Amino acid sequence: MNTASHILQGTSRRPEAEQTNFNDLDHWIDLAKTLEKGKFYILFFADVVGLYGNHRGSYQKFVEAGLQIPSNDPSVIASAIAYATNDIGIAITSSVLQEHPFNFARRISTLDHATKGRIARNIVTNSLQNAARNFGQDLTPHDERYVWADEYMDVVYKLWEGSWDEGALLQDKEKGIHADYSKVHKINHVGKRYEVEGPHLVAPSPQRTPLLFQAGSSPAGRDFAARNAELQFIITPSPEKAAGLIQDTRRRVFEAGRNAEDLKFMQGLSSVIGSTEAEARAKEVELEESMDLDAMVAHLGGAIGVDFGHHSLDTPLGDIEASDGTRSIIEWTRQSVEGREATVEDLGRLQGRNSRVVGTPEQIADKLQAWADAGVDGINVINATRPGSYVDFIEHVIPVLQERGLAKSEYGEGTSRKRIFGTDYLPERHVAASYRGAFSNQLEEG
Known part of the structure; x- marks a missing residue:
């Protein structure tokens, strides 16, 4: 997170910690390069747009501890990180609360072009009262937030997948035609919260729709993930608990008309590594x-x-x-x-x-194998210090995981989605794919 104190509070005070350099772009570029050398698939940024609830009736503790305040916008630095790297994906968190879907779709498509198909989006609603008030709203009830998110995604899917047909961008210098008018469409979305005419102002990017993350584990959150997400963050206390959550969610994925394997699960884990136990x-x-x-x-x-x-x-x-x-x-x-x-x-x-693994590199690899056996597809590596937690993991644990076939030694070719799922675009069974060609026969006006 682009902040001083994210999950493990207080560790920014450690002598080796560089979290307080979060305003420095070089801090993030150096971290991205380090992670890329370690063959991490994604550099994932969490984010909030408001304070957490009061502590002792005030937000004083949050300010004094640097607890997710200050918190900078990760999307602003994504293109700089992309320019400085070649392979690592970049995932940014954006709440449905904080930006209108038309402008968000434009921003993401631009970033997907800039990264050559390495951008991902973490879909979140908002559970913070202060964040809602920052945008002049009352906090939306829990399940209603996912109804809101469904319409939000409906709008961006129409823009990303349906507004421009394949082959619309001609860039024909001889004929002087940049794009085929008959293949660029308005979406004319009218819903409970949004009215968006279109068309999308950005031509299709390498992935069209970015790689999609989601983190909700409530029944409503799991149903939303089943319809939309490709990777889901989970924080479970044991592989056994993870197995039950994964089994239930994959059932929902299948019921949503997708293959159960279309959704992969990322367990959040921190680590403490030693040469001996x-x-x-x-x-x-x-x-x-x-x-x-x-x-x-x-x-x-x-x-x-x-x-x-x-x-x-x-x-x-x-x-x-x-x-x-x-x-x-x-x-x-x-x-x-x-x-x-x-x-x-x-x-x-x-x-x-919670979800901390401690031991030698071999012992940690054994524990990660247990998570893999439970159905977990990947690990969201939580840091105590930046960059130290990642450097330790890369230098000591990654080689053991590579030897055991639990981690890749090289990046594959293509976009972030292709490296994980084997294809640049979302599969036809995803709800977003229903908008491909959906606007081709409508009468364009104005």
Whole structure:
């Protein structure tokens, strides 16, 4: 994330951490080049357009901890990263709240041209009250947000897939015809939230529609992913839990008319690597000591809409009245702590430890194999420090994964989608493909 403190709060204070250089374009270009040398498929940027909920009745903790504020727009630096690299994909997060679909479609098509087909989009709705207010709105109810996202995607699919037919861009200098008018169409979309006439102002890019990520794991989120996503981010506490989530979501993918394998799953994992297990455990202790547990609790509370800041870190969780939004998290935390009553501090610690793998490179490779056996297709590598977490992973774990056939040694040819799915465009069974040729026979006016 283009910010100082993203997921593991407080680690930006470590001497080797360079997260505070997030305003420096060279920081991101150097990171992208490092990841490309390590044969990472995608450099993925998270993003928010508002503050998380209050902590102790205020957003002071978020500002003081640099907890996703300041937060810069990742799409602005995507083209610079593309110019400095050759193969790595670039995924940016954009909420349906923050930009009208017509302008967003134009921006993404431009980036897909600039990257030669290496752009991806993470489709998100918005769960933050402050973000909604920043755009003059009230927070939309959860399931209704996915109805909104469905129309948003409907608009951009029409623009990306249907507005320009194949072969429309002629660039015929001899005849003086740049594009075939009969193959460029207005979309005339009229819906609950949007009215978009078209046509799309950008000619078809190498992928037309960017590679599509999504992260929602609620029933409504899984249904949305089943219709739209090609890669889904998941954060599950174990391979067994991941297997159940994947099985359920792939069933929904099949019911949506797609092949179950059309959706791949990316598990978020952080790592602590040592030459011995003892060294790795010692480094984990150092990591724990550097984390800001109050900020971890603030992040969690803000994400679920609960202000845990009114309780001290040593408050037993049994003393906190649980709402529907907190009951499962509190109960999971209490079950994870043995021999004593869990506290608010444990909420922060477990958020940091969730999906963390610790050990030697070989031990970590063994654990990643278990995730792969559960149906996970790839790992979203979460950093404690930039670039150190990635450098350690590339230098020590990637070679072991390559030896075991769990990681590629070279990039394939073509766009990011082709390297993962074998084709530049979305398959015909994807909902977006229904708009190919859909506007060819309409009467163009004005």
